[in-house]
Amino acid sequence: MITIMTVCGMGLGSSLLASMSAERALKDAGIDPSVFRVETSDMGSANRPDVDIYLTTTEFAPDMQQWGAPVVTVTNVFDESEIGERLVPVVRSLL
Amino acid sequence: MTQKQEATFAGIRKLLTPERVRFGVQAADWRDAVRAAGELMVETGAVEPRYVGAMIRSCEHFGPYIVIAPGLALPHSRSEDGVIQDSFSLVVLDSPVEFGNDANDPVHIVLALSARDPNGHIEQLRSVATSLAKLASAGDDWRPLRDATSPEAAIGILSGNEEDEQ
Numbered sequence A: 001m002i003t004i005m006t007v008c009g010m011g012l013g014s015s016l017l018a019s020m021s022a023e024r025a026l027k028d029a030g031i032d033p034s035v036f037r038v039e040t041s042d043m044g045s046a047n048r049p050d051v052d053i054y055l056t057t058t059e060f061a062p063d064m065q066q067w068g069a070p071v072v073t074v075t076n077v078f079d080e081s082e083i084g085e086r087l088v089p090v091v092r093s094l095l
Numbered sequence B: 001m002t003q004k005q006e007a008t009f010a011g012i013r014k015l016l017t018p019e020r021v022r023f024g025v026q027a028a029d030w031r032d033a034v035r036a037a038g039e040l041m042v043e044t045g046a047v048e049p050r051y052v053g054a055m056i057r058s059c060e061h062f063g064p065y066i067v068i069a070p071g072l073a074l075p076h077s078r079s080e081d082g083v084i085q086d087s088f089s090l091v092v093l094d095s096p097v098e099f100g101n102d103a104n105d106p107v108h109i110v111l112a113l114s115a116r117d118p119n120g121h122i123e124q125l126r127s128v129a130t131s132l133a134k135l136a137s138a139g140d141d142w143r144p145l146r147d148a149t150s151p152e153a154a155i156g157i158l159s160g161n162e163e164d165e166q
Helices: A014-028 A061-067 A078-093 B003-016 B030-043 B049-061 B122-140 B152-158
Strands: A001-009 A036-042 A053-057 A071-074 B021-025 B066-067 B087-097 B107-114
Touching: A001 A014, A001 A078, A001 B087, A014 A036, A014 A053, A014 A078, A014 B122, A014 B152, A053 A078, A061 A071, A071 A078, A071 B030, A078 B087, B003 B087, B003 B122, B003 B152, B021 B152, B030 B049, B030 B087, B030 B107, B066 B152
Parallel strands: A001 A036, A001 A053, A053 A071, B021 B087
Antiparallel strands: B087 B107
């Protein structure tokens, strides 16, 4: 199971919205929903060894580079095509 | 409306009450804009006054990450920063304001939120998210919200109640 963690400052708000768009983007790309799950978190709790991919807005990315998993950034949490373009190749590379 | 839509609409109306909606708000800068949205929550008993400062500080700390889509800011802070009730407040700015987010500035719409716990209102945020995503993809700088003629109309738009639009 590929674990994708969306992250923002507080763990509610942009991370939740990004997680919804990510789920739709992956589904639209034809990726089997049973092979991934999307969780949301705040910066304080997001750094976990079981996370395979981080998804966040650009402000948080620099601090997350050391966490040992690829960091995918987005500018618009509603833009499924932006999220899809950036996230789908990384998910596919882990399948 | 379907029963489910009615339940969602009722749910959002509890959080985004008409008293928490303001149009034509003049803000000199992003702090003013966030403060305006925060004050609507303070006045209506949703948060303590210190929550407004906390929202501003989190933007100063993390950068303008709350500008989550072109033209839209979603300021918020943690429950321990003075949340009394779950709520939304909506400020439609008279003229757009820069928040320092290169990709998504300038901001037309400030939708502040308060949550007593991060999981407590996920359904409400999800249903607002659908309407927000639709408005964001229309690419017209949130015109339906900016042109709304009443708080009820704006609440209707955000809760996906299309009937109010016609």
